[in-house]
Amino acid sequence: MKSNRPVNLSMGQVLAVNLKSPVAIASILHRLSGVIVFLLVPILLWILDKSLSSPEGFDYVKNVVFGNIFVRLIVWVFVAGLIYHFIAGVKHLLADLGIAEELQSGRTAATIALILSVIGIIAAFIWIVF
Secondary structure (H helix, E strand, O other): OOOOOOOOOOHHHHHHHHOOOHHHHHHHHHHHHHHHHHHHHHHHHHHHHHHHHOHHHHHHHHHHHOOOHHHHHHHHHHHHHHHHHHHHHHHHHHHHOOOOOOHHHHHHHHHHHHHHHHHHHHHHHHHHHO
16 A cells, blocks of 8 residues: 655755756855855955045955955855745746746746856856956
């Protein structure tokens, strides 16, 4: 007799199932990018505030803060999260309007969103880090 009770899956089993679907990958990354953007906003607001406080503050941010590769990587992570979150958000808005909400067109839209995001994130890396 087959049981219809729910089965608790391990994290490995959940990832094995979800990493095969571009829709699942896009959804997980959309949530993750939202968390990353949310957590990094205070840091970037401090940098903006410091740079706008005075000419000396601007020079400090330009030379000291952005002279550090670690800070530039943090800014890149923020911009990468913002790029992905924006593109995936547009995909979700289009689905809310009835565009690409079926299974196959949703997979295609998720794949396109992932590809466009990778292109934008690579361009942002070149622009910010180098």
